[in-house]
Amino acid sequence: MTVPELTLNDGHGIPQLGFGVFKVDPEQTERIVSDALEVGYRHIDTAAIYGNEEGVGRAIAASGIPRDELFVTTKLYNDDQGTDSAFAAIDTSLTKLGLDHVDLYLIHWPAPARDLYVDSWKALEQIRERGQATSIGVSNFLVPHLKRLLDETDVVPAVNQIELHPYHQQVDVTRFGKDYDIATEAWGPLGQGKYPLLELPKIVEIAGLHGKTPAQVVLRWHLQKGHIVFPKSNSRERIAENFDLFDFELAAEQQAAITTLERAGRVGGDPNEVN
Ligand code: NAD
Numbered sequence: 001m002t003v004p005e006l007t008l009n010d011g012h013g014i015p016q017l018g019f020g021v022f023k024v025d026p027e028q029t030e031r032i033v034s035d036a037l038e039v040g041y042r043h044i045d046t047a048a049i050y051g052n053e054e055g056v057g058r059a060i061a062a063s064g065i066p067r068d069e070l071f072v073t074t075k076l077y078n079d080d081q082g083t084d085s086a087f088a089a090i091d092t093s094l095t096k097l098g099l100d101h102v103d104l105y106l107i108h109w110p111a112p113a114r115d116l117y118v119d120s121w122k123a124l125e126q127i128r129e130r131g132q133a134t135s136i137g138v139s140n141f142l143v144p145h146l147k148r149l150l151d152e153t154d155v156v157p158a159v160n161q162i163e164l165h166p167y168h169q170q171v172d173v174t175r176f177g178k179d180y181d182i183a184t185e186a187w188g189p190l191g192q193g194k195y196p197l198l199e200l201p202k203i204v205e206i207a208g209l210h211g212k213t214p215a216q217v218v219l220r221w222h223l224q225k226g227h228i229v230f231p232k233s234n235s236r237e238r239i240a241e242n243f244d245l246f247d248f249e250l251a252a253e254q255q256a257a258i259t260t261l262e263r264a265g266r267v268g269g270d271p272n273e274v275n
Contacts, residue, residue, distance in 0.1 A: 029055025
């Protein structure tokens, strides 16, 4: 099973499908990430605030998989925004991960009340130059936050990782991303299980037609939209299910039917208010 690789605006590749570890218990992380690596995932999405970078690092070390076959993302948390604190934060994350660089380092939230995301971004530019991150990007940035970075700094973010699922598609942000070659990473691709996405009749019907599960249909919709996704699960069975997406294709009308489910239904925090 080959996961497609997308090319970011800095020329580096990223596997379009990965494994996310938000809310994965730090005590369980090594085992669960080891399961994901055994299933075949090579892209892991973590964050300093998840508290499980050490477990991710242990799983990577134990796997014996060559470093250049892995893609690891972590994120700068709001409390660490600013220049010197960002430099300290990447050092801490790399120590916890047991790595000398991550493939992608993100500003986790714009945290506009702190008004530090421009300074933080300039720090990430230096972190990239030092080789501690191969690519740099942002997360939860809305169009005004992105515009400000483009106006005031030198490097266009390689990705913007945003809440995105059929109920909340963020068309304005994704269109801006297309215009400026900022790849869209969809967090909460399954809506975090916070609304009955996988029971919606249209999704269940399409799943039945393909002999796949509703989760596989929703993840396939993301892939065909061009999103990068890293669904999370603690269960090895679902980890394998969420990786088994490459033996079917949604027809244009099925893809369109899922797109019509938009409800402006954010299930996570509002980027203007998370600080
Ligand atoms: P998700 O949409 O991946 O949902 C995860 C939940 O869906 C699981 O807990 C499980 O209950 C359910 N699920 C998973 N696979 C399933 C299956 N096959 N069938 C039925 N139910 C299934 O939500 P998420 O974990 O929040 O998002 C994915 C990743 O995105 C995270 O792990 C994290 O890496 C990242 N993320 C980033 C941010 C951010 O602010 N940048 C925020 C949230 C998540």
